[in-house]
Amino acid sequence: MVDSIKNSGFKLAPTDIPLKMQNPAFEYSAISGAGKSTWGFVIESVLKNAFPDCIIFRVSLNFKGGAGAGSDRGDFQEEVGIPLARALFARGCLETEPGYVKEVFRLEKVIDLLCQLARHGHDPSQKLLLYIHLDEAAMLNENGRDVARWVTCALLEYNMRADRLGWVVPVLSYLSIEVAFPDAMSSSQAPFFEASNP
Secondary structure, eight states, rough: OOOHHHHGGGGTTTSOOOOOGGOOOOOEEEEETTTHHHHHHHHHHHHHHHTTTSSSEEEEESSOGGGTOOOOOOOOOSSSSHHHHHHHHIIIIIOGGGOOOOOOOHHHHHHHHHHHHHHSSTTTTTTTEEEEEEGGGGGGGBBOHHHHHHHHHHHHGGGGGGOOOEEEEEEEEEEHHHHHTTTTGGGGGOSSSEEEOO
16 A cells, blocks of 8 residues: 555645556455444554654545444435535544535535645645545445545546645545345446555
């Protein structure tokens, strides 16, 4: 994972636009109780050790509502940008449940705001890695729609901006259908993300 980030567009100047293949997302899938949620927190310390001169800022969204924090699922039925922006704003800026936030935000503006929040008190020339953990991401997928993929792509689009304020790294963790129910998933439904262990 660390090598993939080091070789990604993260190494570019903020005004350089990376190639899409320089824009990785990561996933971790396993059976229930295997430490998927904990893994999301461990990655933060791994990234801080691997990039000691960078600002590492984590925002965690849980789409199942684990640890009594409430679910961040929102309404992803028709559009992903607005509910994702609302969830990121609620968790990353207000540290509350998205249900308390009724305003409509543009996703790139919320990511800009998170980057500004992360940079507060730091040297403005430092690189920023905005690590977004999407826990239980498969809970977004309903009626054959791969909403988790749309959410990840929406986050990665931020990195394609020449005026980005940081580098977004989405990390998905979820219960593996392949592990729990090996015959339930065809090869055409296999995840497109890079599987990784820190």
